[in-house]
Amino acid sequence: EISIVILISGSGSNLQAIIDATQSGTIPARIEAVICNKEDAFGLTRAANAGLVTEVISHKNYDSREHFDQALKKVIDQYSPDLVVLAGFMRILTPEFVKHYSGRMLNIHPSLLPKYRGLNTHQRAIEAGESEHGVTVHFVTEELDGGPNVLQARVPISTDESTESLAKKVLRQEHQIYPRAVKWFAQGRLKMNNNQAMLDEKTLPECGEQ
Numbered sequence: 001e002i003s004i005v006i007l008i009s010g011s012g013s014n015l016q017a018i019i020d021a022t023q024s025g026t027i028p029a030r031i032e033a034v035i036c037n038k039e040d041a042f043g044l045t046r047a048a049n050a051g052l053v054t055e056v057i058s059h060k061n062y063d064s065r066e067h068f069d070q071a072l073k074k075v076i077d078q079y080s081p082d083l084v085v086l087a088g089f090m091r092i093l094t095p096e097f098v099k100h101y102s103g104r105m106l107n108i109h110p111s112l113l114p115k116y117r118g119l120n121t122h123q124r125a126i127e128a129g130e131s132e133h134g135v136t137v138h139f140v141t142e143e144l145d146g147g148p149n150v151l152q153a154r155v156p157i158s159t160d161e162s163t164e165s166l167a168k169k170v171l172r173q174e175h176q177i178y179p180r181a182v183k184w185f186a187q188g189r190l191k192m193n194n195n196q197a198m199l200d201e202k203t204l205p206e207c208g209e210q
């Protein structure tokens with residue numbers, strides 16, 4: 001069983017999917033702590049309901065990204081996690097922080113990367129007239145929303161699609177693929193090697209690359 005620390009900023013529905021998969025034994029891991037940068041995030045309630053340790057580190061208490069990240073790192077490392085899972089964690093991380101967790105930090109981003117890095121991905125995909133959209137799980141590297149892809153799921157965009165309806169469809173897929181990726185990592189099957197994601201010693205395709 002590996003140990004995991006999960007970072008959140010909001011509702012925590014991806015956190016919930018991972019909690020459920022650890023409780024059912026699908027993911028062979030122990031969630032050591034859930035860390036949140038917002039004290040009123042609903043995800044903290046989900047974590048507490050599951051009996052998990054929670055920590056709040058507000059970015060507002062730090063005068064720079066560097067200082068916030070140093071504090072965050074200190075708290076995370078008290079739990080010596082094998083894996084750090086970013087589940088709707090909405091802060092940009094410094095290169096030093098990212099390097100420290102190289103090969104052991106995953107993120108989920110609501111777009112078919114490399115398309116639509118950054119914020120408001122659903123709205124931007126609709127406005128661009130895309131016929132499909134989706135979500136990507138990737139290893140975190142210094143490039144923002146840019147590490148090697150582990151898994152993607154696609155959803156169609158219908159003609160009358162709203163940002164809300166699209167976000168809902170994408171979230172349903174997120175809850176499928178994030179636990180799967182975390183399970184692979186926990187089973188020792190998923191690794192990052194030379195900036196490439198490897199599953200069972202095989203290089204995963206950079207799906208979505210143009």
Ligand code: GAR
Pocket residue numbers: 008009010011012013014015043087088089090108109110118171174
């Ligand atoms: C998810 O859609 C996740 O992909 C996105 O935030 C949402 C969090 O939902 N993450 C990002 O945009 C990262 N840049 P949740 O709190 O219910 O899991």
